[in-house]
Amino acid sequence: MSETAIVGKTEVDKDIDASSDVLGEAEGTPAAESAEKPRKVSDGLVRGIVFTVLGGAMWGMNGTISKVLMDGYGVAPLWLACVRELSACWLFLIAAGVHSPNRLRGALSDGRSLLSILSIALFSILFSQVAYLEAIHWTNSATATILQSLEVVLVMVYVCLVNRRSPRKREIAGLMLALAGTFLVATGGDPSKLQLPVEGLAWGLGCAAAAAVLAIQPIRMIDRWGNFTVNGLAFLFSGLILAAFVQPWANVPQIDPAGIALLCCSILMGTFGAYALFLQGTKMVGSVRGSMLATTEPMMATLSSIVWLGAVFSPADLLGFAMIIVMVFLTA
Template sequence: MEETVEKSGERAGGRDAERRRVVRRGIVATLVGGTFWGLNGTVSKWLMDAYAIDPLWLVCVRELCACWLFLAAAAVTARGRSQLAGVLRSPRDLLVIAGVSFAAILFSQVAYLEAIDWTNSATATIMQSLGMVLVLVYVCLGMRRGPRRREVVGVCLALAGTYLVATGGNPSQLNLPVEGLAWGLACAVSAACLAILPAAPMARWGNFTVNGIAFLVSGAVLSALYRPWEHMPALDAAGVAVIALCVVVGTFGAYALYLQGVRDAGSMRASLLGTIEPVTATIASVVWLATPFSAPELLGFALIIAMVYLTA
């Protein structure tokens, strides 16, 4: 009897240790994915300014190129090929992934661009960060519990840090007409969708398979509506190389890692840790333009780093 109890305790301890390892992997993946997103934003802004690239053209190219990277990555392993073949034989799961494509990928990119157009990048970033509040509400309703103290503190630190990093502590940087408010709230909803919707299909079909199909559907629909071939920019070799970097690192790498973080660490934790994105974007911009950090920005960095420590 004692032996049975001891073995049962060992198995439970082993499961707990494995779960902690998976969560730590998810935390690292989310932070690296958010960092890639931040770098991608700075590089994309440079591309649009230097080559007069339309934002929607860049979105189309990134999605239609990255989708094949995801599908190729899924096809590398026997398990990935099995998952890819399995989902293609399941109309119901394809419909679920199509929902992820529209609500979590296409909607998030269009809403963010429209929010920037009606307001500015600082306001859009802050509005987008409200998505973590929606994720917290969703998690609490789904688990039928109240928010934990650590979650509430984490959300407050993340929101305050994002505000300081995005605006430099200057409220005049905010611009919120009615249309901007609507698109900003749409940003928050789409950010919450990105942290919630892919989790279930990824658990069954894998990260690369779900992302590959979702990006293919999103890119195809957006291309049919926007027709990027009618908006081709004049690119030199450097421009093509930077676009390739945006596709491989800023899209394939960023989404693969962030959504792996959603799967491993959970929607709430990933949503909070994703606020590393504006920190990375600000640091990249400062390094690129050789401008000094302001005191509010440094305080914002400190708050977000404190949130990361608290969340991890």
């Protein structure tokens, strides 16, 4: 999933789904515009589908680009996370300044909101960035993205606990598929051995937990200040915190022009561009349909890993991937 953006793609209940309208709200777009004429609604739906599919595909490709940078150029996961955050944050803030300047100024002048956004930076942005890139480092973009999709199960459990209800039949079926799919991906079908490195499995599951936090924690702040404002400030805070430890200026990897182009592509297309497209697309098609269309992310990650990196997946891997993707459709 969106590895770096605050967006609720995994809502599985009416309460979470209602909040997702906030997460998918386009900055400065009047709601009445979407209900003028049937033809415009239809055109908007088509555009929304295209935007959502492209956004998910860009996120999937971004995972493979990250793998190339880490393996081909020796870029450390934490260095990459820090540089992407400190670069992309300004794109989000510029977008906020253009589309919703009053919200941006309001957030900057509200001390309590800034503390809340700092919390989002720590527990949502920083956690998800580091976990996702570490999972890619230890495995590959396809496996990391598939394991990240398990966030849907965690959000489902959260919704059931909050609403004090039992899981529905299709949610139980999705949970069973998630467990079976994870088993196949981790062991290749042989319970006597672990096919993934222990670190890769641990970071992959941590990535799912981080994505679940992303789907839940920022809702109130985004409702109040908007997506671009909250993302821009949260990325900035998270990047500054990482910079204090990583010191990216002191540990610059040797990157040739092709590597610099890949890094720019990761920032512009894979982070800001993918987020902006998915955000707008989800606003147009709704969060449930958006979560299903976003399965282009693991599909693109898998295809690009095979074509670009020559990754080889066993039949058990592919079956496990398919089970987890079907799980998304059952529980979304």
